[in-house]
Each structure stands twice: as structure tokens, then as C-alpha cells.
Amino acid sequence: MAKLDPQSLDYLLQTDVLEDLIPRVGREQWQSLFVSRNDELGRFGLWCALIDDASVERVLSHYSWDLSIGDGKPGFSQSWPNGEPVIEYHPYGSGTGIRALVHRRSFYGVFSPYFEIDQEFRLYHDLAYDQKRGLLLAFDVSGREIEVVRISPERIEARLKYLRQYQAGTRQNLVIYVDSVRYSKLLFEDVGERRDSERNERVAWSRHVGACSFHNDFSTFSRVLFKIILRSPVIEKAGIWPFDEEGDEREVTFIIGVDENGENIEHTSSPDKLSNNFGANPEAPHYLTPVYFRREVLAKYFAEPDRYVISDGSLGCLELWHCQIDNDLETSVAVFLGDLGRDLPYEERLHWRQFNIPPEGEISETNFRRSFLAQFTDPSAVDLVFKEEYKRFAADWLKEIGWPFFLPLAPGDIHLADTIRIPVTNSQSEMDDQVLCLTKLLVDSLNEKEFARVGQPLADGAKGIAKLNAFFQASDFADRKAIVDFLKNLQLLRSTGSGHRKGSGYDKAIAKLDIDLKRKPEAFALLLDRGVAMLRALRVYYLDGEVTLD
Structure with a gap:
């Protein structure tokens, strides 16, 4: 509301409440459901209730609240219509056609009171309650939080869209009540007593301005009572099945080929408009038409391993959606046209469209x-x-040898075995990240304790790779030099690259590894290839061979 001078007549007349607040109720993204504000200049209270259609006329026939804060709890009533007691259960309290949307829970001083949103609303939208932050949360198609209700001791507000959907589904009308009292030092003789009101099919309000005989510091006061009814939308706006929003049904076209002039040919990915092996839409492209994308399309998903999982031939988001992809190509990623339309939410299809x-x-x-x-x-x-070789080797080594070759990753690094990849861009930062990842998997995770126990004696202070080399020597592993040199050079690349400012040491590591950083994806692919060769050589000698370890 507009900020008014407390010494002004407009403040006392509460023109901001009547001319600013009332028109905005039900027309902003967030709708207040409860407000409690008290100071030396007055008090302001806002509350809400749900009413059925039959109660609208009765509710608008007067100005007072129909449901007090704390009312609306289940209970019984007893009557004697024919001299005999009749007991009736009321799930929403004693009010006829009216029910609470917000409940104030109080426990007679035994436990701290608090507010909560009616259970039906929470279940209707399947909302999670974050008690620490005072939020009721929904989640979008990618599992990201959507704040639906904000709860604090002084204010509760809900996202209007979710309120309106709930109203549409339950066929309930939402009533917003306000009781606003203000005090003023304007003299009663200058103001005079005023009583006015207005009532229509949506709003009922009354205002009283009079002498303030109950507050020594002020001469006049005003009180505004109003209620506004937000009628329930049509049931088609209910927002849940079978009235789900059709956002995911919006069509996105993708490039599926070129014409005789080299111009792109595009077609919708909607499965209902594609041909298939059962005779549907014979003139349209087939459901299994491959669509190609730059590999950068996957960067978004690699960046959030807690949300997205990219595996061999698959992309998934939590338990929300899953799509088959062809990520076994060198320079691109392919997805079948129909899978794009069937399996990816609309927002994700827009993301993929950028890289088509x-x-x-x-x-x-x-x-x-x-x-x-x-x-x-x-x-x-x-x-x-x-990724497949690393996980399989680690599991097989533990099963065969009895102790892990690679130590389990720390909780903060657990995703590395799934997210290590050929860089999807040619950027130095992504190259550094992947070198760091590979080094953590192959060097930092080495089981130094077991290598030192089984290997040849070492000087004090020997580190992981030296202990691994001693282990190789003790077990007469012929390929040890190639593996040890690779791991040392990889560690050098990490320590002189992502670990420190790049200089001659970094150039030395690149030269020793014999990689060309002009094409970083290809360079890192060579490092991964050598990692695969290392794991396979270890498997052949230690797991498939006849070598015996103590």
C-alpha cells in the first residue's frame, strides 16, 4: 500500500486501504492469507476463509468476519429437534458452508503456537514442508523448488496461481478479510464523525471515523472492515489431472535434414504427429528419425550431478523424467525425434533446440x-x-584381492565417477576440471596403506605413486613403468594446471603426456584412453593372471 503521512486526513480515512489494497487483492502473484501488525498508530489484521457458492450472499450481507483466527477445527454439534438429542460431526467447524484455509494451532501454553495450511491444500498440490525456512514447496519438471506458501509468525502468503487452481478443483470461493484500525492526532472537531460503506457482488466494506476516547495520546480513530470474495475459476483451471496444464504439450520443432538448397528442414517432435511402424501419419517423418546436437548440450546436466544423471545412452532427472540419448558419438549427441517430444519436458526441449x-x-x-x-x-x-572399466575394475579387485585398489570417494566427490567426461567445449576451465577429476580417481584415490603393506620397503615420506610402484615391483608387474609415468605426468598436469598458475611446469607436463591442447576434447580423450589401458593391464595381470598377493 502507499505510504501515507500519519498526520494526514487520508491516513485517518484509510484511503490507501480502500483505494489501493482492495483493488489489488487477487491480482498479484502473491496473495496474503494472514497478516498481523500492531504499533502505536494502530493495528492491521488480515485473514481468509473458503466458502461454497451457497454462502456467498450471506457472507456479503454484513461486514464482520465469518471465521475468526483459530476457528475451523473439527468438532460436534448437538441439537434437540424433536426432543431427542441429535449429534452431528463437522469436519470444518461449526460454520455452515465455510472452512479454514489457514489454521492457528495453539496448545494452552504447553507448546508454542504456530500456523499451518490446511492439509487438503498441501496434499492437493503435493507440497513439501520446509519447516526451517517456513516454506511449502512444489517442484518443477526438473526438480527445482517453487515456493508456493511462505509462513512466518506475522504473515502468510501464497502464490496466487496455486490458490486459484485449488479453488477451481474444490469449487470453493476464497474470502479475504481485513480489520484495520488507525489512531490520529487530528482533532475530532476538524474531522467529524463519519460512517460509510459499500457492497457489491465482490466486495463489502465499512468505515467508521470517530472520537478516540480510549487512547489518551490520540484524538480520533478509524476502523475499516472489508471482505473480498475471489470466486472459484472454472474446473478446467484445476491444474492437476485430468486438468493438467498443457505446457509440456507445446510443440518444439527440430532440424531433421536439409533440402536441395541446403536449407534446414524442421519438424515437430510431437509423437502424435510422427509416423511409426503401425501406420500412423505415413507422410510425416518417423518417430525414430535421429536428431543431432552439439555436445555442449550436455554441459548443463554435467554441472548438476545431484539433479541429473548422464550414463551410457541415457539422461535422467531425479525420478522426474528420463530420455534415451546417443552419447557414443565423437562430436555430437543424437536423440530420436519422437523421444524428444515424448520424454523431455517443454523447457528441456527448448534447451536442446539451442544446440540443434x-x-x-x-x-x-x-x-x-x-x-x-x-x-x-x-x-x-x-x-x-x-567409467565402466573404472567401476568394474574397482569392484572386481575388491572381490578378488580382498582390499580396494582405489579408496571410496569422499561424499563431496562421489559424483566424479559418473560425471568424468570428454569436455563438451574447448574451454581451458572445463579441461582443468576434468584433469582434476581424473587425477582424483586415479591418483588421489590410490590405497597407499595396502600398497605399502604389500610392496617393497620405502623411504620415509614416500607418497601414493611411489607406494604403488613398490607394490608393482614386489609383484613383478612388467608394465609398471608406463603406468607410473602416466600417473606422475597426470599429477604434474593437475598440480601445474588447475592447482597453480600455469607456467613452464604445465608445458612440461603437456609435452610428457604428448597431448595437443589446441583441441582439448581430443587431448583429454587420449588421457582417458590411457586410463582405460592402465585399468585393463592391471586386470589382465592381477585379476585374470596367476599372480598371488599376500
Whole structure:
């Protein structure tokens, strides 16, 4: 509301309440459901209730509140219509056609009072309660929080969209009540007593201005009572099944080819408008038409491993959605046109659309065998191969040898085994991140304690790679030099790159690893390939061979 001078006549007449607040009720993103404010200049209270259609006329026939704060709890009534007692249960309290949306829970001083939103509203929208922050939360198609209700001791407000959907589904009208009292030093002789009111099909309000005989510091006071009814929308606005919003049904087109002039050909990804193997839409592109994207499309998902999971042939978001992808290609990612429309939410389709490119080549052999021949096929992309080899080697080593070759990752690093990847961009920062990730997996996670126990004696202060080398020597591992050199150079690349300012040491590490950083994705792919070779060499000698460890 507009800020008025407490010494002005407008303040006493509460023109801001009548001319500013009333028109805004039900027309802003957040609707107050409870407000309690008291100071030396007056008090302001706002409350709410739900009423059925039959109660609208009765509610608007007077100006006082129909439901007090704290009312609306379940209970019984007893009557004697024919001289015999009749007991009736009232789930929403004794009021006819009226029920509470907000409950004030009080416990006679035994437990601190608090406010809560009616259970039906919470269940209707499947809201989570974050008690610490005082929030009721919904979640979007990617699992991100949507604040629906904000609760504090002085104010409760709800997002209007969710209120209106609930009204539509329950066929309830929302009533907002206000009781506003103000004190003024304006003399009663200058102001005079005033009583006015207004009532229509939406609003009923009354105002009384008079002498203030109950407050020595002020000469006059005013009181405004009003109630506004927000009628329930049509049931089609209920927002839940079968009246879900159609946001996900909005169509997004993708490039599926080029014409004779080299211009892009686009088509909707809506499955209902695609052909299939059962004769639907014979003139349209097939559901399984591959659509191609730059690899950068995956950066968003790699950046949030707690929310998204990218695995071999798959992209998923928590338990919300899942889409089959072909990430076994070297320079792009492919998805079937129909899967884009069926499996990805509208917002995600818009994200993918930004990275859409004309078709280049064919889908991967892996995807072809899985999708069309129903064959189980291992991936060929080196980052997918590395992740699979790393996890399988770690599990098999522990099972066969009895102690872990790689220590379990710390909770903050648990995602590394899933998110390590060929960089999707040519940026130095992404290259540094992936080098750091690979080093944590292959060097920092080495089980130094067991290597030192089984290996040859070492000088004091020997570190992880030295202990690993001693272990290799004790077990006569012939390929130890290649692996030890690779790990040392990888550690040097990390320590001189992401760990410190880049200089001659970084250039030395690059030269030793024999990689070209002009094309960073290819350079890191070489590092992953050597990591795969290391894991396979260890498997052949220690797990598949006849070597015996103490």
C-alpha cells in the first residue's frame, strides 16, 4: 500500500486501504492469507476463509468476519429437534458452508503456537514442508523448488496461481478479510464523525471515523472492515489431472535434414504427429528419425550431478523424467525425434533446440545395435568406456584381492565417477576440471596403506605413486613403468594446471603426456584412453593372471 503521512486526513480515512489494497487483492502473484501488525498508530489484521457458492450472499450481507483466527477445527454439534438429542460431526467447524484455509494451532501454553495450511491444500498440490525456512514447496519438471506458501509468525502468503487452481478443483470461493484500525492526532472537531460503506457482488466494506476516547495520546480513530470474495475459476483451471496444464504439450520443432538448397528442414517432435511402424501419419517423418546436437548440450546436466544423471545412452532427472540419448558419438549427441517430444519436458526441449544441428553421419553402432537389433552392446566412446572399466575394475579387485585398489570417494566427490567426461567445449576451465577429476580417481584415490603393506620397503615420506610402484615391483608387474609415468605426468598436469598458475611446469607436463591442447576434447580423450589401458593391464595381470598377493 502507499505510504501515507500519519498526520494526514487520508491516513485517518484509510484511503490507501480502500483505494489501493482492495483493488489489488487477487491480482498479484502473491496473495496474503494472514497478516498481523500492531504499533502505536494502530493495528492491521488480515485473514481468509473458503466458502461454497451457497454462502456467498450471506457472507456479503454484513461486514464482520465469518471465521475468526483459530476457528475451523473439527468438532460436534448437538441439537434437540424433536426432543431427542441429535449429534452431528463437522469436519470444518461449526460454520455452515465455510472452512479454514489457514489454521492457528495453539496448545494452552504447553507448546508454542504456530500456523499451518490446511492439509487438503498441501496434499492437493503435493507440497513439501520446509519447516526451517517456513516454506511449502512444489517442484518443477526438473526438480527445482517453487515456493508456493511462505509462513512466518506475522504473515502468510501464497502464490496466487496455486490458490486459484485449488479453488477451481474444490469449487470453493476464497474470502479475504481485513480489520484495520488507525489512531490520529487530528482533532475530532476538524474531522467529524463519519460512517460509510459499500457492497457489491465482490466486495463489502465499512468505515467508521470517530472520537478516540480510549487512547489518551490520540484524538480520533478509524476502523475499516472489508471482505473480498475471489470466486472459484472454472474446473478446467484445476491444474492437476485430468486438468493438467498443457505446457509440456507445446510443440518444439527440430532440424531433421536439409533440402536441395541446403536449407534446414524442421519438424515437430510431437509423437502424435510422427509416423511409426503401425501406420500412423505415413507422410510425416518417423518417430525414430535421429536428431543431432552439439555436445555442449550436455554441459548443463554435467554441472548438476545431484539433479541429473548422464550414463551410457541415457539422461535422467531425479525420478522426474528420463530420455534415451546417443552419447557414443565423437562430436555430437543424437536423440530420436519422437523421444524428444515424448520424454523431455517443454523447457528441456527448448534447451536442446539451442544446440540443434543438421544431421552429420549416422547414429553410433552402439545405438543402432541396441535400438534396432535389440542387442546388448558395450559403448565405444572412451569416456563411457572409462567409467565402466573404472567401476568394474574397482569392484572386481575388491572381490578378488580382498582390499580396494582405489579408496571410496569422499561424499563431496562421489559424483566424479559418473560425471568424468570428454569436455563438451574447448574451454581451458572445463579441461582443468576434468584433469582434476581424473587425477582424483586415479591418483588421489590410490590405497597407499595396502600398497605399502604389500610392496617393497620405502623411504620415509614416500607418497601414493611411489607406494604403488613398490607394490608393482614386489609383484613383478612388467608394465609398471608406463603406468607410473602416466600417473606422475597426470599429477604434474593437475598440480601445474588447475592447482597453480600455469607456467613452464604445465608445458612440461603437456609435452610428457604428448597431448595437443589446441583441441582439448581430443587431448583429454587420449588421457582417458590411457586410463582405460592402465585399468585393463592391471586386470589382465592381477585379476585374470596367476599372480598371488599376500
